[in-house]
Amino acid sequence: MMRLYLAPMEGLADPPMRDLLTRVGGFDVCVAAFVRVTHTLLPDRVFLKSVPELAHGGRTAAGVPVRVQLLGSDPACLADNAAMAAALGAPGIDLNFGCPAPTVNRHRGGAALLTEPELLHRIVAAVRRAVPGDIPVTAKMRLGLEDTSLTLVCAEAIAAAGAQELCVHARTKTQAYRPPAHWEWLAPIREAVRIPVIANGDVWERTDWQRIREVSGCEDVMLGRGAVIRPGLARSIRQPQAEAMAWSAVLALVAEYYTGLQTGPSPQYAPGRLKQWLGMLRGAYPQAEDLFQRVRGLRDPLALARLLWPRPGATQASSRMERGSLPGPGMSW
Ligand SMILES: Cc1cc2nc3c(=O)[nH]c(=O)nc-3n(C[C@H](O)[C@H](O)[C@H](O)COP(=O)(O)O)c2cc1C
Structure with a gap:
C-alpha cells in the first residue's frame, strides 16, 4: 500500500x-x-x-x-x-x-x-x-x-x-x-x-x-x-478524478491558517507566515498575486484579517478571531 x-x-x-x-x-x-x-x-x-x-x-x-x-x-x-x-x-x-x-x-x-x-x-x-x-x-x-x-x-x-x-x-x-x-x-x-x-x-x-x-x-x-x-x-x-482545489477553497484555508496562527502560542509570527504562504501559493494560483500584493506591506493583524474576510460576515469572523476561538472545519467563511 x-x-x-x-x-x-x-x-x-x-x-x-x-x-x-x-x-x-x-x-x-x-x-x-x-x-x-x-x-x-x-x-x-x-x-x-x-x-x-x-x-x-x-x-x-x-x-x-x-x-x-x-x-x-x-x-x-x-x-x-x-x-x-x-x-x-x-x-x-x-x-x-x-x-x-x-x-x-x-x-x-x-x-x-x-x-x-x-x-x-x-x-x-x-x-x-x-x-x-x-x-x-x-x-x-x-x-x-x-x-x-x-x-x-x-x-x-x-x-x-x-x-x-x-x-x-x-x-x-x-x-x-x-x-x-x-x-x-x-x-x-x-x-x-x-x-x-x-x-x-x-x-x-x-x-x-x-x-x-x-x-x-x-x-x-x-x-x-x-x-x-x-x-x-x-x-x-x-483521487485523480477529483477536481483540482479551486482558489476560493484555498482562500478559505488561508483565512483559517491565519486564525490558527493568531490563536496559537506565537501570534507574532502570524503576519509573516501568512505572507510567506500567499507568496508561495502564487506558484500554483496566479489569483494569489493580488492578495499577496495587498497584504505585503501590512503589519496590523486586524487590517490583515479584514483583507481575508472582505465579505459580509467579516465582522463575525474577525470578532471570533479576537475572542481567540479557532473555527472548526467546514465553516463557510
Ligand atoms: C522551509 C523548509 C524547512 C525545512 N525544515 C526541515 C526540517 O525541519 N527537517 C527536515 O528533515 N527537513 C526539512 N526540510 C526539507 C524538507 O523536509 C524536504 O526534504 C525538502 O523540502 C525537499 O522536498 P520538497 O521538494 O517536496 O519540498 C525543510 C525544507 C524547507 C523548504
Missing part, C-alpha cells in the same frame, strides 16, 4: 499548516520539523510547543500521526530525548540527517553527519534501544554532504542500526534546493537496504509523484513545498 508523507518544514509546515493540510486529506503520516538536541534533556514544553499534537494522542485533528524529529549528534543525549518524546506520546521518532544550515552543520548536526556513517549507526542504534519497540524509529537523509561517495554506506548504516524507514531527499547538502532533485539515486539506495525508502524532492504535481515512483521504484513519497503550494496535492494523488 502506498503512503504519502507530509515533510518536516521548519517555519512552514507548522502545526496550523499540518492541521489544514491533513484535513484536506490524502496524507498518512506527518513528520514535524526538527527539535534540536544538544547536551540536555529537553523539558516537556519544548516538545509540546513544537508538536502540540502530542497533547492529542500525537495526531492532527484529522487523525494523522505526527512523528517527532530530533536533530543532534550525541547518541546518548538523542536517545534520552527520544525516550522523553515517546513518553509524551510521539507516534514515531525521526532522526534528521539532512539539515543544511551552517550553524547546525558546524555542530556536527544534520547533513554534516553524512560524512560519519559510523556515528549515524551509533545514533540510530542508541535511539532504537531507548524507544519502546512499538514506536517506529526512522531517519531522513540527503544524498551526502558535498558528494555522493558515502550515500550507500550511510543508508546501510542507518538501516543496519535498526531504523524502520529511511526517507531520502534526493540532493546533497551542497546542491541545496537547486533543481533538479536526483531521483536516479533513490533506486540504488532502495536496493541497498531492506527497509522502506520514502522518496522525496521536487514533487510539485501528480505527474511528478508518478514519475518519482517509476524512477525510484519506491512505493511511498514525501511531499514538502509542493503540498504547501497546492494544498490539494495529496488528495488529488489519492
